[in-house]
Amino acid sequence: MEPRKVTFPHMGEYWIGFKALAERMGCEVVVPPRMTVQTLELGTRHSPEFVCVPFKYNLGNFIEAIELGANTIIQAVGGCRFGYYAEVQAAILKDLGYDVKFIRLDAGRNPLDMVRGFRDKMGTNKSFRDVKDAFFFAARLGLAIDEIQDFARKNLGFQVTPGQIERIETKYLARLAAATNIREVDAIRQEAKAELGSVALDRPENPLRVAILGELYLVLEPFSNYDIGRQLALRGIEVHQPLTITEMINHSIKGFKHVDELIAHSGGWVDHHLGAHGTESVSLSYTLMKEGFDGVIHLKPFGCMPEVNAMSAMQKLSREYTFPILFISYDSQTAETGVNTRIEAFCDMLEMRKKGVVSA
Amino acid sequence: MLKSYLGIDIGSISTKGVVVTEEGDILASSYLWTEGNPIGAVKRLLAQLEEDLTGTEARIVAVGTTGSARELIGAILDAQAIKNEITAHAMGTLSLHPDVRTIFEIGGQDSKIIILRDGIPVDYAMNTLCAAGTGSFLSSQAKRLGIQVEQFGDYALRAERPTKIAGRCTVFAESDLVHKAQMGYAVEDIVAGLCNAIVSNYLNNVGKGKKIEAPIVFQGGVSKNVGVVKAFADATGHDILVDDCGHLMGALGIALLAKASGLEDDFDFSIRSMSFKTTGLECGRCPNNCEIVCVLRDEEFLAGWGNRCEVGLEQIMRPE
Numbered sequence: 040m041e042p043r044k045v046t047f048p049h050m051g052e053y054w055i056g057f058k059a060l061a062e063r064m065g066c067e068v069v070v071p072p073r074m075t076v077q078t079l080e081l082g083t084r085h086s087p088e089f090v091c092v093p094f095k096y097n098l099g100n101f102i103e104a105i106e107l108g109a110n111t112i113i114q115a116v117g118g119c120r121f122g123y124y125a126e127v128q129a130a131i132l133k134d135l136g137y138d139v140k141f142i143r144l145d146a147g148r149n150p151l152d153m154v155r156g157f158r159d160k161m162g163t164n165k166s167f168r169d170v171k172d173a174f175f176f177a178a179r180l181g182l183a184i185d186e187i188q189d190f191a192r193k194n195l196g197f198q199v200t201p202g203q204i205e206r207i208e209t210k211y212l213a214r215l216a217a218a219t220n221i222r223e224v225d226a227i228r229q230e231a232k233a234e235l236g237s238v239a240l241d242r243p244e245n246p247l248r249v250a251i252l253g254e255l256y257l258v259l260e261p262f263s264n265y266d267i268g269r270q271l272a273l274r275g276i277e278v279h280q281p282l283t284i285t286e287m288i289n290h291s292i293k294g295f296k297h298v299d300e301l302i303a304h305s306g307g308w309v310d311h312h313l314g315a316h317g318t319e320s321v322s323l324s325y326t327l328m329k330e331g332f333d334g335v336i337h338l339k340p341f342g343c344m345p346e347v348n349a350m351s352a353m354q355k356l357s358r359e360y361t362f363p364i365l366f367i368s369y370d371s372q373t374a375e376t377g378v379n380t381r382i383e384a385f386c387d388m389l390e391m392r393k394k395g396v397v398s399a
Numbered sequence: 400m401l402k403s404y405l406g407i408d409i410g411s412i413s414t415k416g417v418v419v420t421e422e423g424d425i426l427a428s429s430y431l432w433t434e435g436n437p438i439g440a441v442k443r444l445l446a447q448l449e450e451d452l453t454g455t456e457a458r459i460v461a462v463g464t465t466g467s468a469r470e471l472i473g474a475i476l477d478a479q480a481i482k483n484e485i486t487a488h489a490m491g492t493l494s495l496h497p498d499v500r501t502i503f504e505i506g507g508q509d510s511k512i513i514i515l516r517d518g519i520p521v522d523y524a525m526n527t528l529c530a531a532g533t534g535s536f537l538s539s540q541a542k543r544l545g546i547q548v549e550q551f552g553d554y555a556l557r558a559e560r561p562t563k564i565a566g567r568c569t570v571f572a573e574s575d576l577v578h579k580a581q582m583g584y585a586v587e588d589i590v591a592g593l594c595n596a597i598v599s600n601y602l603n604n605v606g607k608g609k610k611i612e613a614p615i616v617f618q619g620g621v622s623k624n625v626g627v628v629k630a631f632a633d634a635t636g637h638d639i640l641v642d643d644c645g646h647l648m649g650a651l652g653i654a655l656l657a658k659a660s661g662l663e664d665d666f667d668f669s670i671r672s673m674s675f676k677t678t679g680l681e682c683g684r685c686p687n688n689c690e691i692v693c694v695l696r697d698e699e700f701l702a703g704w705g706n707r708c709e710v711g712l713e714q715i716m717r718p719e
C-alpha cells in the first residue's frame with residue numbers, strides 16, 4: 040500500500056495542531072494550501088448547491104490537498120448535517136476520480152472514547168498512550184494559538200505602531216508550527232505573552248466591546264467570514280470570540296453538563312439544546328448583554344438550522360433589551376462589500392449609542 | 400463668506416447632492432440618474448450645484464460621500480467623510496425629525512429599515528436580495544397593467560376592495576397578478592392589492608423582528624407612491640411622514656457628517672475639468688486573483704480597491 044499522506048480541512052490557524060496530531064500518528068501530512076477564492080470556487084463547483092458553505096470550503100481544501108499528493112482525509116463529525124459531511128464528500132471525490140480514504144474523527148462519548156476510536160480508524164501501530172499524548176500535544180498547541188489570537192483580537196485596534204501585533208503573531212505561530220514537544224510549546228507561549236505584553240497600546244478607558252458568535256466554522260475561519268474580527272478590531276473595538284478550541288476542549292471535558300449550564304445561564308431565553316452551537320449563541324448573547332457588552336455579531340451559513348433556530352430567540356432578546364445584534368448569513372455568493380457596509384453601519388451605531396454622537 | 404458643506408449620495412440608480420450651511424439649511428440640491436457612470440454623474444451634479452450657488456457667498460469647506468460608489472467618489476473629491484448609507488440616512492433624517500423612531504426606505508433596487516431611540520440609531524436591516532417590494536418591481540408591474548407608475552398611487556386610493564396578491568416573491572406576485580387581472584378584477588383593486596403586497600413583504604422581510612414605533616418617516620423612490628404610503632399607514636396603525644426632500648436624506652446626512660468631522664479643506668469645483676478614469680485589472684499574483692479597481696487622475700494613480708493584500712496595489716504602483 041502507498042504510504043499515507045494525510046490532510047484535513049482548514050480552520051483558522053488550527054492546522055498547526057491537526058498537523059502535529061497526524062504526524063504523531065506516523066503519517067506524512069499535506070497541509071492544504073492557504074484558503075483563496077479558488078478554494079471556494081472548487082468546492083462550490085463540486086458541491087450540491089444548497090449544502091451549507093463550510094462543506095464547500097472543506098471540499099475545496101481537500102481537492103487542493105489531493106492535487107498536492109494527499110490520499111487520506113481526516114474529517115471531524117458532529118451533530119446536524121455535519122454528521123454526513125464525510126460520507127457525501129467521500130462520494131463526491133470518488134466521482135471526481137480521486138482515490139482517497141476518509142477517516143472520521145468522532146467526538147465520541149468522552150475524550151478517551153475519541154482517542155480510542157481515532158486510533159482504531161487510523162489503524163496505527165502506535166500505542167494508546169502515544170495516541171493520547173498526540174492529542175494532548177495538539178490540544179496544547181490549540182491553547183497556545185488561542186492565547187495569542189485572543190490577545191490580538193482584543194488589542195489590534197489600539198496598537199500605537201500598526202502591524203506590530205500582527206508581526207508578533209505571525210512569528211510565534213511559525214514557531215509553534217515547528218515545536219516538537221509540550222515543554223517547547225509552553226516556552227513559546229510564555230515568550231509570546233511577554234512580547235505581546237510589551238506592545239505599546241493607546242487604549243481608551245472603556246473601548247467598545249463586541250463578541251462574535253454563531254456557527255463554529257464561520258467563526259473560526261477568518262477567510263470564510265471576510266476577516267470580520269480584524270475588521271472590527273481595526274475600527275477600535277475590543278473583539279471577543281468565546282468559541283475557540285480552548286472552549287471546546289473545556290466543554291468536551293464537561294460533557295453534557297456544559298449544555299445544561301448554558302441553558303441554566305440563559306435567563307430563560309433557551310430551554311432546550313438547539314444543536315451544534317445554537318445554544319451557545321442564545322445563552323452567550325444573554326450573558327454578554329448582562330456583562331455590559333456593546334453588541335454581538337452573529338455569523339451563520341445560509342440554511343444552517345441550529346443557528347436559524349437560535350436567531351429567533353436572539354432577535355427577541357435584542358428587541359427586548361435594545362441590545363444590538365448584527366446577523367450575517369453567508370453562502371458562496373455573499374458579497375464582501377455588502378458585509379463590510381453592514382459592519383461599518385453597525386460600528387457607527389455602537390459608537391453613537393456610547394457617545395450620543397457620530398464621528399466621521 | 401458663508402461656510403458650507405457638500406454631501407453626495409451616489410447610488411447605482413441615482414446620484415443626489417446637497418450643499419448645506421453650518422446650521423444645516425439646504426442652499427442647493429440636485430438629483431440625477433447615475434446611468435452606470437458614477438464619475439460622469441458626479442461631474443454633472445457638480446455643474447448643477449455650482450450653477451445654483453453662483454452669486455451666493457457659499458464656500459464649501461468639507462465634502463462627504465455615501466452610497467455604493469462612496470469610496471470611488473470620496474477618493475476623487477478628497478472627501479473628509481466617507482460613510483455607509485445607513486448612518487448617512489439616519490443623520491439626515493434626524494436633522495429634520497429629531498424625534499423619529501422608525502425610518503422605512505424603499506428604493507429602486509433595495510430597501511432598508513432603521514430603528515432609532517432618543518436620536519440614536521439602535522437597529523437596522525437591509526435587503527438587497529429580493530426584488531419584490533422595490534421600486535423596479537412596481538414599475539414593471541405598472542407597465543404590465545398598462546398604467547403609468549406615477550398614477551399608481553391614485554389608482555390605489557380609488558380601490559374599493561383591494562385584491563389579495565401573494566407578495567412573498569416577485570415570481571409569485573407576478574403570476575398572481577396576471578391571474579387576478581384575467582379574472583376581471585378592477586385595475587384599481589389590483590393596484591391597491593399590489594401596494595399592500597409590497598408593504599407586507601417589506602414588513603415581513605426587512606422589518607422582521609423590529610419594534611416599529613411612531614414617528615415613522617418613509618423615504619426612497621417608492622415613498623412618492625401614495626398607495627404604498629396608505630398601505631403602510633393601514634398596516635402599522637400610525638401616520639406615515641413623507642418629506643418632499645426625502646430622497647436627499649443620505650446626501651444631507653453625509654454633508655452633516657463632513658461638517659462633524661471637523662476637517663476642512665477648500666473645495667474647488669474645477670475638479671470637474673480633470674479627467675478621471677477607472678480601470679479594472681486582475682492581480683494574478685496568487686489564486687485569489689483579486690479584481691482590483693483603480694482610479695486614475697489625469698493618468699496618475701489615485702486609489703485602488705479590491706486587493707486582499709498589499710502585493711496587489713504595490714504591483715500597480717510600481718510595475719516592474
Ligand code: SF4
Pocket residue numbers: 091092093118119120121122254315316340342343344345346
Ligand atoms: S452547524 Fe450549520 S453549517 Fe454546520 S453542518 Fe450544521 S447546518 Fe451546516
Ligand code: SF4
Pocket residue numbers: 682683684685686687688689706707708709710711712
Ligand atoms: S492582491 Fe494579494 S491576495 Fe489578491 S490576488 Fe494579488 S497577491 Fe493575491
